[in-house]
Amino acid sequence: MFIEELKLIHYRNYENExxxxxRGINIIxxxxxQGKTNLIEAMxxxxxxxxxxxxxxxxxxxxxxxxxxxxxxVVSEGVKHTLSAKSHQGKRQFLLDxxxxxxxxxxxxFNTILFEPDDLKIxxxxxxxxxxxxxQEISGFRPEYHYILRDYEKILNQRNSLLKSxxxxxxxxTTLDVWDDQLIQTGVRLMNHRIRYLHRLNREANNLxxxxxLGKETLSLSYLNNIIDSLEELSExxxxxxxxxxxxxxxxxxxxxxxxxxxxxxxxxQINGKDARRYGSQGQQRSAAISLKxxxxxxxxxNTGEYPVVLLDDIxxxxxxxxxxxxxxxxxxxxxxxxxxxxxxxxGKGEQENRHIIEIVQxxxxxxxxx
Amino acid sequence: xxxxPKTLERLVLELGKLPGIGEKSAQRLAFHIINxxxxxxxxxxxxxxxxxxxxxxxxxxxxxxxxxxxxxxxNPKRDQETICVVQNSRDIFxxxxxxxxxxxxxxxxxxxxxxxxxxxxxIKARELLLRIGESDIKEVIMATNATVEGxxxxxxxxxxxxxxxxKVTRLAKGIPxxxxxxxxxxxxxxxxxxxxxxx
Numbered sequence: 001m002f003i004e005e006l007k008l009i010h011y012r013n014y015e016n017e018x019x020x021x022x023r024g025i026n027i028i029x030x031x032x033x034q035g036k037t038n039l040i041e042a043m044x045x046x047x048x049x050x051x052x053x054x055x056x057x058x059x060x061x062x063x064x065x066x067x068x069x070x071x072x073x074v075v076s077e078g079v080k081h082t083l084s085a086k087s088h089q090g091k092r093q094f095l096l097d098x099x100x101x102x103x104x105x106x107x108x109x110f111n112t113i114l115f116e117p118d119d120l121k122i123x124x125x126x127x128x129x130x131x132x133x134x135x136q137e138i139s140g141f142r143p144e145y146h147y148i149l150r151d152y153e154k155i156l157n158q159r160n161s162l163l164k165s166x167x168x169x170x171x172x173x174t175t176l177d178v179w180d181d182q183l184i185q186t187g188v189r190l191m192n193h194r195i196r197y198l199h200r201l202n203r204e205a206n207n208l209x210x211x212x213x214l215g216k217e218t219l220s221l222s223y224l225n226n227i228i229d230s231l232e233e234l235s236e237x238x239x240x241x242x243x244x245x246x247x248x249x250x251x252x253x254x255x256x257x258x259x260x261x262x263x264x265x266x267x268x269x270q271i272n273g274k275d276a277r278r279y280g281s282q283g284q285q286r287s288a289a290i291s292l293k294x295x296x297x298x299x300x301x302x303n304t305g306e307y308p309v310v311l312l313d314d315i316x317x318x319x320x321x322x323x324x325x326x327x328x329x330x331x332x333x334x335x336x337x338x339x340x341x342x343x344x345x346x347x348g349k350g351e352q353e354n355r356h357i358i359e360i361v362q363x364x365x366x367x368x369x370x371x
Numbered sequence: 372x373x374x375x376p377k378t379l380e381r382l383v384l385e386l387g388k389l390p391g392i393g394e395k396s397a398q399r400l401a402f403h404i405i406n407x408x409x410x411x412x413x414x415x416x417x418x419x420x421x422x423x424x425x426x427x428x429x430x431x432x433x434x435x436x437x438x439x440x441x442x443x444x445x446n447p448k449r450d451q452e453t454i455c456v457v458q459n460s461r462d463i464f465x466x467x468x469x470x471x472x473x474x475x476x477x478x479x480x481x482x483x484x485x486x487x488x489x490x491x492x493x494i495k496a497r498e499l500l501l502r503i504g505e506s507d508i509k510e511v512i513m514a515t516n517a518t519v520e521g522x523x524x525x526x527x528x529x530x531x532x533x534x535x536x537x538k539v540t541r542l543a544k545g546i547p548x549x550x551x552x553x554x555x556x557x558x559x560x561x562x563x564x565x566x567x568x569x570x
Contacts, residue, residue, distance in 0.1 A: 144557045
């Protein structure tokens with residue numbers, strides 16, 4: 001899967017720009033604040049339907065404009081598609097080959113894997129960042145996951161609201177059972193998805209981490225949840241879940257919220273057997289985050305038979321020569337976009353085929369090297 | 372608005388409060404109404420007032436009716452041993468259109484939803500249990516919506532009814548007839564897989 005042409009109109013600092021990327025690696029080069037990340041954001045937006053930086057679509061429109069328009073020619077499974085997104089009065093609309101589509105119907109046509117500096121938080125910060133990572137990545141190739149998650153959140157909200165109501169209307173406790181049952185049904189499905197995914201991710205991320213660390217470090221992931229202690233208990237998970245809910249009822253009612261379930265899941269990331277969040281160095285944490293994110297390339301391929309488009313925003317400046325080269329070699333089957341302030345591929349030692357440099361100056365793009 | 376006479380403006384505003392009626396439609400209806408004959412107008416306003424005054428809930432099944440007991444409950448040809456539980460009266464009309472179901476109904480007027488402050492006391496749940504206790508019901512079909520709230524309501528009522536020795540069933544979920552599998556949304560397909568039957 002790759003993008004042949006990207007047109008941006010009144011989007012961020014792009015007035016009216018048309019970019020024709022290379023099928024291999026594209027270096028988006030430019031000084032700070034010229035619009036490199038905006039370009040990455042545009043491709044992310046087209047593929048996922050939302051921005052990774054702005055929660056309000058109106059922010060994506062150019063200063064002085066209310067609406068924006070973007071259009072991409074993409075090739076997916078050998079078929080050319082035109083994918084467009086526009087905003088009108090703060091509402092987003094997506095078109096596939098000229099026809100208006102719901103956002104979730106454009107999934108799979110054009111997929112991106114994004115790595116940006118904020119992704120370090122997956123390793124460094126709280127469990128919510130890791131759950132968000134899991135949710136986003138699994139939804140990317142398992143559409144049903146998105147629906148299960150949505151249902152789980154609805155059930156959780158209803159149940160929490162009920163727990164609070166039981167405080168002043170104790171008779172309502174008779175209805176708690178049905179919410180428990182639904183929580184268990186949906187929660188277990190969610191956990192099964194996460195367990196399966198983590199199993200695959202563990203293998204892939206460790207491979208990548210080994211490469212990045214010259215074989216000196218092993219990365220291992222384990223699934224942490226408050227229902228089962230080990231995967232051997234998986235077959236009993238529904239009963240265990242029920243028991244947990246039964247034994248914690250009083251506490252849950254006094255807290256007014258649900259204590260047990262996948263909404264408090266976590267993923268433990270270890271480097272050489274030590275918790276990377278606490279004991280990892282900056283460099284180790286960065287490599288771990290990169291390994292987690294870039295594992296998606298192969299996992300996505302396994303699930304769909306196609307490589308996604310890889311977007312790397314501002315990570316190369318912090319990496320040493322070896323890691324840069326290792327990452328570039330991972331990208332040899334994909335189309336990739338890498339932002340940086342200098343020509344990172346020009347080390348003066350060859351291997352410069354597939355080098356395509358797009359220079360960005362104040363919202364204008366110019367191809368300066370095309371090999 | 373300002374450019375309409377006050378009386379007309381009021382009519383437009385009142386009509387505009389109705390569901391599905393926007394400002395344009397409200398204006399069009401208002402102009403249509405003022406052009407009606409006196410006779411037509413009295414007939415319309417009388418219909419509005421009497422509908423509101425006479426429509427009550429059936430004392431048995433709680434659907435809307437203009438009698439004490441609705442036509443379905445009163446009909447001796449209907450299967451008196453089966454009750455189909457729905458969330459609102461409109462669901463009855465949908466099921467009746469199939470002409471396949473010949474039992475009785477029970478309208479809950481809502482579904483359990485703690486977020487909206489709706490508990491079993493706020494829907495016609497107790498009435499359903501009383502009804503089952505008083506008559507010889509063999510099967511209760513839960514036809515609440517396929518939402519988490521509808522599901523919770525069905526499960527809650529099911530848990531209360533099953534111990535009474537009454538069979539409780541739930542409508543199946545699956546692929547719409549005449550629909551292509553490839554166009555069916557993922558969650559419906561998953562449910563259809565789970566509810567698959569041996570042939």
